[in-house]
Amino acid sequence: MNTLLSVLLCVSLLNSQDQDYYPPSPVPDRIMLNLTESPATSMAVTWRTAVYVNEGYVQYTKASPSPDLLENAQVATAKKTSYLSDRNGANYFSAVLGELEPETLYAYRVGDSTSHWSEWAQFKTAAAGEAPLSFIYFGDAQNDLKSMWSRTIRGAYQEMPKANFMLHAGDLVNRRNRDHEWGEWYYAGGWIYRMMPSIATPGNHEYGRDEEGNYSLSKHWKPTFTLPENGPEGFAETVYFIDYQDTRLISFDAPAFYRSPKDSTIQVNWLREVLKNNDNKWTILTTHYPIYSTKNGRDNDELRNGIQSLLEEYKVDLVLTGHDHAYGRGTNLPIGKGKRATVDGPIYVVSVSGPKMYDVGMDDWMQRGASNTQLYQLVHVDGDLLRFEAYTCLLYTSPSPRDRG
Ligand SMILES: [Fe+2]
Numbered sequence: 001m002n003t004l005l006s007v008l009l010c011v012s013l014l015n016s017q018d019q020d021y022y023p024p025s026p027v028p029d030r031i032m033l034n035l036t037e038s039p040a041t042s043m044a045v046t047w048r049t050a051v052y053v054n055e056g057y058v059q060y061t062k063a064s065p066s067p068d069l070l071e072n073a074q075v076a077t078a079k080k081t082s083y084l085s086d087r088n089g090a091n092y093f094s095a096v097l098g099e100l101e102p103e104t105l106y107a108y109r110v111g112d113s114t115s116h117w118s119e120w121a122q123f124k125t126a127a128a129g130e131a132p133l134s135f136i137y138f139g140d141a142q143n144d145l146k147s148m149w150s151r152t153i154r155g156a157y158q159e160m161p162k163a164n165f166m167l168h169a170g171d172l173v174n175r176r177n178r179d180h181e182w183g184e185w186y187y188a189g190g191w192i193y194r195m196m197p198s199i200a201t202p203g204n205h206e207y208g209r210d211e212e213g214n215y216s217l218s219k220h221w222k223p224t225f226t227l228p229e230n231g232p233e234g235f236a237e238t239v240y241f242i243d244y245q246d247t248r249l250i251s252f253d254a255p256a257f258y259r260s261p262k263d264s265t266i267q268v269n270w271l272r273e274v275l276k277n278n279d280n281k282w283t284i285l286t287t288h289y290p291i292y293s294t295k296n297g298r299d300n301d302e303l304r305n306g307i308q309s310l311l312e313e314y315k316v317d318l319v320l321t322g323h324d325h326a327y328g329r330g331t332n333l334p335i336g337k338g339k340r341a342t343v344d345g346p347i348y349v350v351s352v353s354g355p356k357m358y359d360v361g362m363d364d365w366m367q368r369g370a371s372n373t374q375l376y377q378l379v380h381v382d383g384d385l386l387r388f389e390a391y392t393c394l395l396y397t398s399p400s401p402r403d404r405g
Contacts (some may be wrong), residue, residue, distance in 0.1 A: 022183025024050045024090040026116045030186045030224065033197035035165055037228040038245050039126040040102035043197065044226035045078075046094045047110050047118070056077040056093030057078060060108035062101070063122050063156065069107050078110070083223045085179035086213055092223035102128040121194040126164065130246040130281070132382040134163045135284075136196075139322035139351030139375070141173035142205060148374070150250035152393040156376035159193050159391060163378065164244065169322040169351070170203025170254070170288030176218030177208075187241035200225060201251040202238050203288035203322060215259050227251075232270040239267055241274050247381050248280040252287040254323075257303055268306055273312035283316045284382055290321040290350045294328040294369065295361040316346045317386060318379070325352045327370035351375050351390070 030048040030231055045058055056078035061069055078093035093110070100106060105124045111117030126133075136156045141149040156166075173181040186193070206218045222237055231239030231251075238253040251270060257264045275283065289300040291308055311319060327349040348365070360371035374393040379386070 004228070013346070020087040021180060022187070022379075023088055024048050024114070025048050026053050026295045028056075028093075028110045028116070028118045028244065030092075030182075031110060031118055031194045033120070033123055033194060034226045035197045035199050035228075035242050035244065035249075036096055036226075037230050037240065037242055038316075039197075039242060040128045041100050041125065042096055042098045043100065043123055043125065044096045045108065045110060046092060046095065046224060046226045048092050049112070050089050051082065051091055053091055053114050053116065054080065056095070056110065056174060057113065058095045058097060058108055058110050059117075060097055060106055063105040063107040063329065069120055081223045083219070085182075085220070094223075094226045096226065100125050102126060103154075118194070119191075121191065123195060123197065124164070127245050130383070132380070133245050133247055134160060134193075134378060134380045136160055136163045136166045137320050137349075137351065137377040137379060138166065138168050138326060138353040139327075140203065140205075140356065141168070141185065141188075141354040142171040142174050142203075143354050143356045145173065145181060145354065146187050149185075149187035149353060152374050153189050153192060153351040155391070155393045156378075157196070159188060159376075160378050163195075163196060166198045167249075167286055167320065167322050168198060168200040169286050169320075170201050171205040171322055171354075172200060172203070173218075173220075174205055176206045179220070180320050182220050182224065184323040198225075199227065199242065199249065199251065199286075201288055202253055203237045204255045207255040211299070215255075228291075232266045235267065239270065243280055245381075246280050247282040247284060248274075248278050250274060250283070250285040252285055252307070253319075254287040254289040254300075254303060254321075257287075257289075257306065261272065264302075264306060264383065268310070271307060271309075272310055275310055275316065282318075282386060284318045284320065284379070285311065285316050285346075286320040288321060289320050289323050290348075291319055291326070291330075291346075291348050292330065292363065292365040294324040294326040294350050294363070294366065295359055296363065298324055298358075311346045318388070319346045319348045320377075321348070321350050321371065322352045325356050325358040327351050327368070327373060327375055328360065328363075328366040329368040329388075329390070330365040331367070347388070349377070349388075351377060353393070 228240035
């Protein structure tokens with residue numbers, strides 16, 4: 001390659017790395033619904049605008065087939081957070097819509113007080129008591145979010161467009177503070193995030209050393225999401241629980257567990273209380289690191305030793321994790337070793353939704369496994385039955401039981 005050509009190539013590569021492909025504008029984008037700790041009567045909504053948009057409002061009303069939504073709309077004022085990323089400055093707005101009616105469809109839009117409004121989108125609140133529930137669970141998205149993860153989230157939506165929410169089990173992006181990657185994450189999910197609420201637990205790729213050398217959460221996490229703050233002090237929006245109908249959902253911050261002995265003690269003590277004081281029929285915990293891994297050499301024995309006895313004592317039903325970039329499902333070792341299908345104790349799942357893949361070891365605990373496969377999972381709760389279905393990211397015209405695991 002001659003010198004001029006390689007100089008030109010370097011310049012064009014530099015330019016593309018510096019380019020802001022996902023700049024904020026006056027029109028709201030990155031619109032995100034999140035479950036609150038009271039999902040039957042409230043809903044959180046977060047969005048982004050250019051820095052010169054100083055006000056944010058949500059107009060919302062019970063949904064109706066009539067287009068006259070604005071006539072009956074209530075207005076909520078959003079809280080503004082200014083944020084300077086590695087690519088741009090932006091304002092993020094966050095509001096919790098309260099006093100909603102259970103099991104009711106609402107329409108809403110977000111914007112400023114001028115003409116910069118989003119489209120009207122719709123969401124449904126949870127039922128006040130026991131009712132059927134379905135949600136979508138994703139393992140690590142992390143890499144090639146626009147190019148490759150998009151087909152997983154869109155396939156999941158196509159399969160279960162009326163799921164009550166999505167659960168992201170950590171490593172949503174690869175480099176936590178790169179706005180470009182968050183831009184791709186929003187590109188992939190697009191308007192699905194505006195219709196179906198999300199909850200998320202952070203992975204190790206949402207953590208890293210900051211300028212002061214502290215192991216800290218992605219700067220994007222709190223501006224981008226409006227998640228519950230009912231965890232221990234200092235763990236807002238990463239450690240929390242939500243009672244959705246008759247299911248308790250718990251986010252346990254696995255990277256923070258490893259941050260220091262003090263942080264692990266605080267979180268484990270909190271988990272014990274949340275599991276002990278729990279009247280729900282079903283309990284589902286998500287945490288990024290697997291309790292059992294899909295390959296030897298990736299064992300998280302400190303985490304397992306720290307919380308497994310609690311998961312068993314308080315009969316957690318399902319533990320949804322990521323991190324290993326493979327698929328594995330099984331029960332605890334004493335039962336899993338014999339590969340019997342007896343369900344006694346939590347069912348542990350490791351999954352991956354993005355394209356980064358590691359080998360799978362088919363260890364003793366695993367009753368199902370897959371490698372080199374992008375997946376999503378559907379979890380259905382209906383009375384005394386919990387149904388768990390794993391799908392590859394292929395788009396189905398009619399679901400085939402052979403593709404479930
Ligand atoms: Fe990962």
